[in-house]
Amino acid sequence: MSEILILNKPFNVLSQFTDKEQRNTLADYVNKPGFYAAGRLDYDSEGLLLLTNDGQLANRIADPKHKLEKTYLVQLEGDISNDAIEQLKDGVLLKDGKTRPAQAKRADQPSWLWPRTPPIRQRKNQPTCWIELKIKEGKNRQVRRMTAAVGHPTLRLIRAQIGQWHLNDLQPGNSRLETVHLPKQKPATARAKRGSTPARKASHKRR
Known part of the structure; x- marks a missing residue:
C-alpha cells in the first residue's frame, strides 16, 4: 500500500522543496515529510503534480518507459489552424528530435479555470485559443x-491529468491524499543453466 499526494501546483512555484534564490517551492504548500515529486512541472506551468513517499511508485510515474499519458490544457497566441493541429498529432521536429505522435484538438476555456496571478501577457488585438494536448513523453x-x-x-499551460490521476476541483495550492495499491512485481526469470536443454538421444536404426 502506497500513498500519493495530488497537488495543484500554482504558477511560478518550483517542483522542489528548496531554492537558493528564495523562489516559491513545494515547501510553501506541502507539509508531509518523506514525500517528493514524482516527475516535474515547470516553474511557469500550473496544475497537476504528483508526490509520493514510495520510490517504486515514483519510478512508475516518472519513468518514460511506463508511458503514462499526460493531458495538458494550453492557451495559445493566435487562432490555431487545422494544419497546425495535424502537425501536433503527427509529431513535431525539435532540436532534440521529433516528438512522438500526440492527441491534439481544439478546446473551450475550462469553466473551472482559476484566475492566474499575474495574468498572461496578451498582445493587443491578438486572439487566443485553447487546445487539449495528450502526450506520453517528457522532453x-x-x-x-x-x-x-x-x-x-504558449501563453498558459495547465496539466490536468497524469494516467489515472486528475485535478478534479482542486484549487491552486490545494492537495488531496490517495492510497495506491501497486500490483506485485513478477519474480525475475531464473537464468537458464548451461546445457539445461537436454540433448535428444540419437535414434539408431536396427540392422
Missing part, C-alpha cells in the same frame, strides 16, 4: 516548444 519544456514550432507560442 524539456516539450509542450511549449511543440506549440511554438507550429507557430503558436
Whole structure:
C-alpha cells in the first residue's frame, strides 16, 4: 500500500522543496515529510503534480518507459489552424528530435479555470485559443516548444491529468491524499543453466 499526494501546483512555484534564490517551492504548500515529486512541472506551468513517499511508485510515474499519458490544457497566441493541429498529432521536429505522435484538438476555456496571478501577457488585438494536448513523453519544456514550432507560442499551460490521476476541483495550492495499491512485481526469470536443454538421444536404426 502506497500513498500519493495530488497537488495543484500554482504558477511560478518550483517542483522542489528548496531554492537558493528564495523562489516559491513545494515547501510553501506541502507539509508531509518523506514525500517528493514524482516527475516535474515547470516553474511557469500550473496544475497537476504528483508526490509520493514510495520510490517504486515514483519510478512508475516518472519513468518514460511506463508511458503514462499526460493531458495538458494550453492557451495559445493566435487562432490555431487545422494544419497546425495535424502537425501536433503527427509529431513535431525539435532540436532534440521529433516528438512522438500526440492527441491534439481544439478546446473551450475550462469553466473551472482559476484566475492566474499575474495574468498572461496578451498582445493587443491578438486572439487566443485553447487546445487539449495528450502526450506520453517528457522532453524539456516539450509542450511549449511543440506549440511554438507550429507557430503558436504558449501563453498558459495547465496539466490536468497524469494516467489515472486528475485535478478534479482542486484549487491552486490545494492537495488531496490517495492510497495506491501497486500490483506485485513478477519474480525475475531464473537464468537458464548451461546445457539445461537436454540433448535428444540419437535414434539408431536396427540392422
